[in-house]
Amino acid sequence: MTDIEIAIALFKITGTKMFTKKIIAATLAISGxxxxxxxxxxxxxxxxxxxxxxxxxxxxxxxxxxxxTSFSILGGYNLNANWGVEASYNDLGKIRANVSGVAAEIKATSFDLAGVYRAQLNNNWGVFTKLGLAYSKGEATVSYSGFSASVSKNATKVVAGVGATYAFTPNFAGRAEITSRRVDLIGGDANVTNFNIGVQASF
Structure with missing residues (x-):
C-alpha cells in the first residue's frame, strides 16, 4: 500500500478532513x-x-x-552530507635503535574504527575530522650475536585525525590526513603520528 492509499484509508475511517491533511503532511515529511x-x-x-x-x-x-614509511587501507560510509563512519588498517612502519651491541626493532599495526564529520567547502575541496578507537599491536624484536627474540603487546586506545579531500571527479578524490594514536610498546607506550596522502573512490 502506498503512502497516498494509507492516507485515504485513514480519511475514510475518521471522516475528518483536517486529520487526514495532518497524516499526509507527516507521511510526506517522513518519506522526504x-x-x-x-x-x-x-x-x-x-x-x-x-x-x-x-x-x-x-x-x-x-x-x-x-x-x-606507513600505509593505510580504508573504507567508509557517509550516512548523510556531514556524518559517516570509517574503518582502516594501518601499517605504522618500524623504528630501530642499538644499545651496547644489542639491536632493537619495534613495529606496529592498528585497526581503527571512527566516526567522521565532514564539511564540503566548494565543489572540489572538503575537510574532515574523525575520532574513534584504534586496536593496535606493537611487536619488539631484540637481536644480539646472531640470536633474536620477539614479543608483542596489544591495546585499544583513542585515535583522532583531521584531513582534507579534493574531488577530481564526483566519485574520485585525493586525500591528505594527519592521525594520532597511542601504541603500547614493550616497556611503555608511545604516541604515533601519521602524515599520509592517497586517494579514495566512492561507489
Missing part, C-alpha cells in the same frame, strides 16, 4: 527524510601512504630511527 538520507548515503574505499613518527626517547642509544 528517508529519501534525503538515502541520496546522501555513499560508500567509499581508498588507500594512503606517508610517514609514521614515534614519540620515543633515543637517549643512551645509537643509530636511533623514530620514523618510517
Amino acid at each position: 527524510l528517508f529519501i534525503g538520507t538515502t541520496a546522501n548515503a555513499q560508500a567509499y574505499a581508498g588507500a594512503t601512504v606517508g610517514q609514521a613518527r614515534y614519540n620515543v626517547d633515543c637517549a643512551g642509544t645509537t643509530n636511533c630511527k623514530t620514523n618510517d
Whole structure:
C-alpha cells in the first residue's frame, strides 16, 4: 500500500478532513527524510601512504630511527552530507635503535574504527575530522650475536585525525590526513603520528 492509499484509508475511517491533511503532511515529511538520507548515503574505499613518527626517547642509544614509511587501507560510509563512519588498517612502519651491541626493532599495526564529520567547502575541496578507537599491536624484536627474540603487546586506545579531500571527479578524490594514536610498546607506550596522502573512490 502506498503512502497516498494509507492516507485515504485513514480519511475514510475518521471522516475528518483536517486529520487526514495532518497524516499526509507527516507521511510526506517522513518519506522526504528517508529519501534525503538515502541520496546522501555513499560508500567509499581508498588507500594512503606517508610517514609514521614515534614519540620515543633515543637517549643512551645509537643509530636511533623514530620514523618510517606507513600505509593505510580504508573504507567508509557517509550516512548523510556531514556524518559517516570509517574503518582502516594501518601499517605504522618500524623504528630501530642499538644499545651496547644489542639491536632493537619495534613495529606496529592498528585497526581503527571512527566516526567522521565532514564539511564540503566548494565543489572540489572538503575537510574532515574523525575520532574513534584504534586496536593496535606493537611487536619488539631484540637481536644480539646472531640470536633474536620477539614479543608483542596489544591495546585499544583513542585515535583522532583531521584531513582534507579534493574531488577530481564526483566519485574520485585525493586525500591528505594527519592521525594520532597511542601504541603500547614493550616497556611503555608511545604516541604515533601519521602524515599520509592517497586517494579514495566512492561507489
